[in-house]
Amino acid sequence: MDLQQRYDRLKMGERGAILSIAAYAVLSAVKLIAAFWTGSEALKADGWNNATDIVASVAVLIGLKLARKPADGDHPYGHWKSEGIASLVASFVMTVVGLQVLFEAARKIFAGGYDSPDAAAAWTGALCAAVMYGVYRHNLSLARKTNSQAVMSAAKDNLSDVLVSAGAVVGIVGAQLRFPWLDPLAAVAVGILICRTAFGIFREASLHLSDGFEEETIRRFKQVVLSVEGVAGVRKIQARNYGNNAVVDVTLLIPAERGFREAHEIATKVENALKYASKEVYEVHVHYEPV
Numbered sequence: 001m002d003l004q005q006r007y008d009r010l011k012m013g014e015r016g017a018i019l020s021i022a023a024y025a026v027l028s029a030v031k032l033i034a035a036f037w038t039g040s041e042a043l044k045a046d047g048w049n050n051a052t053d054i055v056a057s058v059a060v061l062i063g064l065k066l067a068r069k070p071a072d073g074d075h076p077y078g079h080w081k082s083e084g085i086a087s088l089v090a091s092f093v094m095t096v097v098g099l100q101v102l103f104e105a106a107r108k109i110f111a112g113g114y115d116s117p118d119a120a121a122a123w124t125g126a127l128c129a130a131v132m133y134g135v136y137r138h139n140l141s142l143a144r145k146t147n148s149q150a151v152m153s154a155a156k157d158n159l160s161d162v163l164v165s166a167g168a169v170v171g172i173v174g175a176q177l178r179f180p181w182l183d184p185l186a187a188v189a190v191g192i193l194i195c196r197t198a199f200g201i202f203r204e205a206s207l208h209l210s211d212g213f214e215e216e217t218i219r220r221f222k223q224v225v226l227s228v229e230g231v232a233g234v235r236k237i238q239a240r241n242y243g244n245n246a247v248v249d250v251t252l253l254i255p256a257e258r259g260f261r262e263a264h265e266i267a268t269k270v271e272n273a274l275k276y277a278s279k280e281v282y283e284v285h286v287h288y289e290p291v
Contacts, residue, residue, distance in 0.1 A: 016139040016151045017061035020158065023135045024053045027128045034124040040117035040175075041108050042168035042186040043125055045101045049164055049194055052097040053157060056090035060154050063087070067243050080243030084209045087153040091202035094157065098194030105187035117183055122172040129165035132158055147244040147280055153201045160197035164190045211240040217278075224277045225250055230258065230266035232291050245282035248274055256290035263288050 031047030034040070063086020069079040136158035143152035171186020206212075222237050233253035239246050252270060254263045267286040275281045 014061060014064045016142045016148075016154055017057050017064060019135060019138060020057040020154050021054055021061065023132065024050045024057060027131065028054070031124060031128060034121055038118035038121035038124075040121035040168070040172055041105065041184045042171040042190065043117070043121045045105060045187040045190045046125065046128075046161075046164050046168045049097055049101065049190065050161060052093055053161065056093045056157060057154060059089040059093065060086045060151070063089075064148070064151075077242060077247075080245055081209060083148060083243040084205045084241075087201055087205035088209065090153055090157065091198045091205060094160075094194055094198035094201070098191045098198060100191075101194060102188060102191030105184050105191060108184040108187070109181065117172050117175055119172075119176055122169050122176070125165050125169040125172060129162050129169065132165060133162045136162055153205070156197060156201060160193055164193050167193065208241045213239045213241060213246075217246075221248060221250075221274060221277070224273050225252070225270050228266065228269050228273050230254060230262070231270065235289060242282065244280065246278065246280045247283045247285070248281055249285045250274075250287070252286060252288040253291040254288045258290075 028047050028050035031043050031050060035044035035047055063082045063084075066079050066082035066086075069075075069082075071078045136155055139151060139155035139158055142148075143155050167186050167189045171182045171184075171189070174182030174186070218237060218239055221239065222234055225231060225234050225237065231252055232255050235251040235253055237248070237250045239248045241247075250270065252267065254266055258266070267288055270286055271284040274284050
């Protein structure tokens with residue numbers, strides 16, 4: 001895959017972020033208005049969750065746009081890691097929202113004096129959950145096509161919002177069945193789900209930004225290298241992520257009787273084999289030693 005195709009994948013990923021922003025803007029307005037008229041604490045928490053998700057989605061969109069910038073003097077490897085930074089920002093925003101929702105819901109529970117919300121709140125929550133599930137399926141498919149960490153984070157956030165809305169509906173219905181305390185309790189569950197999703201996004205983004213890499217993928221890369229004719233062994237192999245790309249560093253062991261030209265050809269074959277084995281491999285640095 002050439003450089004332009006990689007940039008095109010990032011541009012495709014921007015569509016997911018734009019769709020999320022549009023969906024969150026509409027759904028947050030609908031939920032907050034409905035919560036005001038129906039008196040549902042769970043629906044209000046869900047609405048504020050969507051409102052702040054707009055900020056997270058904007059961060060993802062900015063990260064994708066920055067990642068498309070070509071390499072320059074300050075960024076010789078390009079701006080690919082902007083995706084990870086965007087995911088990190090999104091996780092921080094979600095954490096703040098989750099804690100705020102938890103605080104407000106807990107305050108409501110301890111204050112007592114529960115009122116059952118209007119049944120329209122449940123229908124509003126159910127409809128919004130269905131819409132957000134459609135957005136989630138679209139962004140999940142897009143994330144898999146583009147292998148974009150930022151778009152996958154957005155898709156996970158979308159799924160979290162589906163679960164949040166479903167939890168809110170359960171709480172509202174429970175409140176209608178003469179258990180009014182279920183409405184603020186559902187808001188607590190909403191806050192916990194938001195924080196849990198935020199932590200998962202933070203953990204994955206931190207792994208990428210700190211040059212972490214999956215051990216199983218490293219082992220697979222090593223097997224690909226060893227399958228190349230002329231390679232006697234692998235002294236060291238490492239890899240790191242740059243956005244949705246992987247850069248591999250490998251030190252080969254090549255029989256000492258092989259000439260310099262032949263050793264160079266073997267190294268080129270290793271580079272091509274790794275790029276063929278995984279479309280995510282963006283660059284391969286090969287060093288070889290005699291054995």
